[in-house]
Amino acid sequence: MSSEAIEIRGLVKQYGNIRALDGLNLTVPRGALAGFVGLNGAGKTTTLKILLQMACADEGAAHVFGLNTASRIDSLNIRRRTAFVPERKDLFPYMTIGEVIAFTKSFYPKWRSDLEKRYLKDFGLKYEQKIPQLSKGTLSKLHLLLAFSRGAELILLDEPTDGLDPLGVEVFLQALVGLVAEEGVTVFFSSHRLNEMEQVADYLCLIHKGRALLNGQLDDLKTACRRVVLVFGGDSSPLVREFAATGPVKQDGRTLTVLANGAVASVVERAKVFGATSVDIQQLSLREMFLELVKGDAQ
Amino acid sequence: MIWRKSWWECRARVFWAAFAYVAVSCMALVFFSNPPTAKNALATWNLFSILLACFVTPIITVLLAGSGINSQTAWGMFQGFHASMYFLLSMPVSRRRALLVRSALGAIFTVLFVLLSIGTVALGVRLLGAGVPIARVFGSIPFMLIDAFGFYGLSTFLCILLDEFWAGMLGMGITGLLFGMEVGFWVLPIHFKPAQILSGELFLSTGVVGWPVIVFFLLMGVSFLAASVYLVERREY
Numbered sequence: 322m323s324s325e326a327i328e329i330r331g332l333v334k335q336y337g338n339i340r341a342l343d344g345l346n347l348t349v350p351r352g353a354l355a356g357f358v359g360l361n362g363a364g365k366t367t368t369l370k371i372l373l374q375m376a377c378a379d380e381g382a383a384h385v386f387g388l389n390t391a392s393r394i395d396s397l398n399i400r401r402r403t404a405f406v407p408e409r410k411d412l413f414p415y416m417t418i419g420e421v422i423a424f425t426k427s428f429y430p431k432w433r434s435d436l437e438k439r440y441l442k443d444f445g446l447k448y449e450q451k452i453p454q455l456s457k458g459t460l461s462k463l464h465l466l467l468a469f470s471r472g473a474e475l476i477l478l479d480e481p482t483d484g485l486d487p488l489g490v491e492v493f494l495q496a497l498v499g500l501v502a503e504e505g506v507t508v509f510f511s512s513h514r515l516n517e518m519e520q521v522a523d524y525l526c527l528i529h530k531g532r533a534l535l536n537g538q539l540d541d542l543k544t545a546c547r548r549v550v551l552v553f554g555g556d557s558s559p560l561v562r563e564f565a566a567t568g569p570v571k572q573d574g575r576t577l578t579v580l581a582n583g584a585v586a587s588v589v590e591r592a593k594v595f596g597a598t599s600v601d602i603q604q605l606s607l608r609e610m611f612l613e614l615v616k617g618d619a620q
Numbered sequence: 621m622i623w624r625k626s627w628w629e630c631r632a633r634v635f636w637a638a639f640a641y642v643a644v645s646c647m648a649l650v651f652f653s654n655p656p657t658a659k660n661a662l663a664t665w666n667l668f669s670i671l672l673a674c675f676v677t678p679i680i681t682v683l684l685a686g687s688g689i690n691s692q693t694a695w696g697m698f699q700g701f702h703a704s705m706y707f708l709l710s711m712p713v714s715r716r717r718a719l720l721v722r723s724a725l726g727a728i729f730t731v732l733f734v735l736l737s738i739g740t741v742a743l744g745v746r747l748l749g750a751g752v753p754i755a756r757v758f759g760s761i762p763f764m765l766i767d768a769f770g771f772y773g774l775s776t777f778l779c780i781l782l783d784e785f786w787a788g789m790l791g792m793g794i795t796g797l798l799f800g801m802e803v804g805f806w807v808l809p810i811h812f813k814p815a816q817i818l819s820g821e822l823f824l825s826t827g828v829v830g831w832p833v834i835v836f837f838l839l840m841g842v843s844f845l846a847a848s849v850y851l852v853e854r855r856e857y
Contacts (some may be wrong), residue, residue, distance in 0.1 A: 368857075375857045397712050
């Protein structure tokens with residue numbers, strides 16, 4: 322049995338002239354609450370679609386619970402164990418909430434009626450409400466109910482909080498933490514709300530231009546990825562090129578700001594050798610980390 | 621449950637097909653209400669059966685094939701598929717099964733409406749005493765079903781390939797072309813008049829079975845359905 326819930330190796334996907342995925346490598350361990358972040362068009366939705374065989378990779382391989390997503394039989398088994406909340410959240414327009422629930426329930430023998438009732442109440446949903454009459458936020462809530470109640474081992478969420486009010490977001494975040502802690506579910510969710518993601522995620526995949534820039538335990542990544550502010554007595558220009566290999570570097574007079582991704586100690590050591598008069602190591606929030614890395618990659 | 625979902629998607633279309641059926645029934649009654657001579661009645665039957673084979677049946681199949689496995693498509697130019705497809709495709713049901721269940725349900729209703737249409741014609745003939753042998757009316761059933769099967773395959777394929785608006789437009793265009801062939805816009809030999817063969821008229825009046833057309837329509841149904849499954853299974857969403 323694979324220890325990874327998701328394992329992606331060298332995934333390439335081309336849409337015409339656009340290279341959506343460019344050799345993506347990432348893993349998500351079982352039981353992780355993994356955030357999947359990236360700019361619009363970074364390749365997040367394409368990755369999720371490939372995991373569910375809605376799209377096919379041109380190169381590389383993706384496995385869920387050790388099952389090959391490119392195989393039709395494996396894909397059916399993956400979908401039996403997985404719940405998905407898509408980015409576009411329309412549902413069957415001729416059904417009521419009760420009918421959508423009954424329809425979904427019929428495919429999942431491990432359906433959790435207790436969770437269904439809990440989220441109906443928490444999200445303020447009623448069985449008799451008709452789908453076309455639901456707002457965008459209410460549709461998101463219904464999708465979350467359908468995903469959480471399936472008894473799935475893996476939950477894939479694409480912008481799940483889209484349209485949710487603050488209370489809905491709070492219920493969603495609590496539900497995610499509860500599912501991971503109590504049920505051992507693996508969650509892999511993409512979102513642009515980095516502050517909320519930082520509250521709950523313990524694992525992170527940062528994707529940019531179809532490649533993973535970061536992939537690992539969030540705490541480890543935050544420890545490894547620090548902003549180092551160095552002040553020099555003299556000219557520090559020679560160090561700029563050297564540190565550029567570590568991460569983005571910004572020079573402002575005698576001050577050099579380096580994003581040391583996994584190389585804090587060596588940056589500090591080299592700076593001291595070069596005569597740094599002040600060294601300040603700063604911890605970054607997820608949002609700062611994301612912006613620094615993505616901007617740095619763009620430069 | 622996938623059957624029930626298919627029924628939910630199909631039910632409005634069944635209503636419109638029923639409307640087409642009622643229209644056919646009314647036409648049948650008008651056609652057969654006052655035939656002055658047996659010869660005229662036969663001519664009326666011929667015209668009516670051609671109308672049934674190359675106009676009403678294709679319309680019913682276009683209606684019932686609907687939007688394939690898609691729940692709904694917006695009417696308009698290339699609106700694409702309804703986003704509920706993502707939800708459906710994330711569920712543990714194969715695309716082939718989803719399409720075949722949906723097609724099977726549409727096909728059942730197509731057969732039902734073809735039989736009802738012919739039954740109504742037979743009843744009209746019987747009640748009104750029109751001079752058409754009743755065996756001739758029922759003899760057209762196998763031909764009409766082959767006709768419906770060919771068109772159903774084509775309609776399903778068009779609904780998978782195009783959005784609903786264009787599938788409907790193209791389906792109607794093909795129907796118009798066929799109808800034009802039959803009513804003599806183009807001078808064609810008898811073996812190239814599919815509706816005369818598929819309505820059973822040729823067989824019942826001359827004893828000739830138009831095998832090429834029958835085989836063509838059978839192949840048309842099988843190949844378009846197979847192509848639809850192939851397309852649905854390989855398509856990216």
